[in-house]
Amino acid sequence: MQSPEFLSVYAGNVEDALVEMLDARKSVVPTRLLDAMRYSLLAGGKRIRPALLLECYAACGGKRPETAMPAALAIECIHTYSLIHDDLPCMDDDDLRRGNPTCHKQFDEATAVLAADALQTLAFELLAGAELDAALRCKLICKLAIAAGCQGMVGGQMLDMQSDNSDDDMDILVVERIHLHKTGALLSWCCEAGAMLADADQTQLNACSRYGRAVGLLFQIADDILDVTASSSALGKSAGKDMAQNKATYVSVLGLQRAREIAGEMQELAVDACRPLGKQAGHLQALVHYIQERGK
Numbered sequence: 001m002q003s004p005e006f007l008s009v010y011a012g013n014v015e016d017a018l019v020e021m022l023d024a025r026k027s028v029v030p031t032r033l034l035d036a037m038r039y040s041l042l043a044g045g046k047r048i049r050p051a052l053l054l055e056c057y058a059a060c061g062g063k064r065p066e067t068a069m070p071a072a073l074a075i076e077c078i079h080t081y082s083l084i085h086d087d088l089p090c091m092d093d094d095d096l097r098r099g100n101p102t103c104h105k106q107f108d109e110a111t112a113v114l115a116a117d118a119l120q121t122l123a124f125e126l127l128a129g130a131e132l133d134a135a136l137r138c139k140l141i142c143k144l145a146i147a148a149g150c151q152g153m154v155g156g157q158m159l160d161m162q163s164d165n166s167d168d169d170m171d172i173l174v175v176e177r178i179h180l181h182k183t184g185a186l187l188s189w190c191c192e193a194g195a196m197l198a199d200a201d202q203t204q205l206n207a208c209s210r211y212g213r214a215v216g217l218l219f220q221i222a223d224d225i226l227d228v229t230a231s232s233s234a235l236g237k238s239a240g241k242d243m244a245q246n247k248a249t250y251v252s253v254l255g256l257q258r259a260r261e262i263a264g265e266m267q268e269l270a271v272d273a274c275r276p277l278g279k280q281a282g283h284l285q286a287l288v289h290y291i292q293e294r295g296k
Helices: 005-023 031-041 048-059 065-087 109-128 134-148 153-164 172-197 202-229 250-254 256-273 275-294
Strands: none
Touching (some): 005 031, 005 048, 005 065, 005 275, 031 065, 031 109, 048 065, 048 172, 048 202, 065 109, 065 134, 065 153, 134 172, 153 172, 172 250, 202 256, 256 275
8 A cells, every 4th residue: 555645745854854963963973873873764664653743743733843843853763773773683683674784784783783872862862952841841751761661662672572482372462562562652652742742632632642552553463464474575674584583473373364353453443543633633544544554
């Protein structure tokens, strides 16, 4: 399925802002480190996380997208750092990302680690320096730290690694717990942050929060499905690695057909969550359908 036109517009805007942000640091960052950061951060991708943030901002009545852009760049920095680490030999050991050599293959392992570290801390620098109310800045930083850290993405990665080495049979509750942390936490942050930046009321914030949780699981299920149904060239990364590494996924635990059924249920939950946002949520609903179609 072709990506929605508005998603391409967001991707272009975010790409331009990322380039400008990196260029502004040329004189203060070692050249090789900046080159590695730039290589991974500008490697393409649909920029779905920034798009979710900016769309939730718009759906909750936000009128100045430039106000939300530092947060959109921050989440892309966090996401990219996680991909660099995920590809390392000590983690998933992958050679391909977004159709290109992974960061440690293009440069070296130590440079890749440092580039990822730099992107992680840069995310919090961007939020701390945003022209926002101080209390809102603190809330966004705190929530991102929780979503990205030991209670969120990093904790989920640990659970995922432990499941690889476990002799116990995996059940769906274990898989769901892994991915609510590993993938869902950051996607939920995107949606809630967009609402907070728009000064959303409680109804709007709750709607974006529900939407984010459903989309987070839908995104992961679609990824699990693609791992067994798509080629490496179509994915831009190595296909079939989850199965080869005996990872706990929706497909490995439930089978392909049931995984697709649950993806459909998450799609319905996400669309339903948009209802309190009214007509402003049209793009959010389109994003749900696009994410779902990835898994078909």
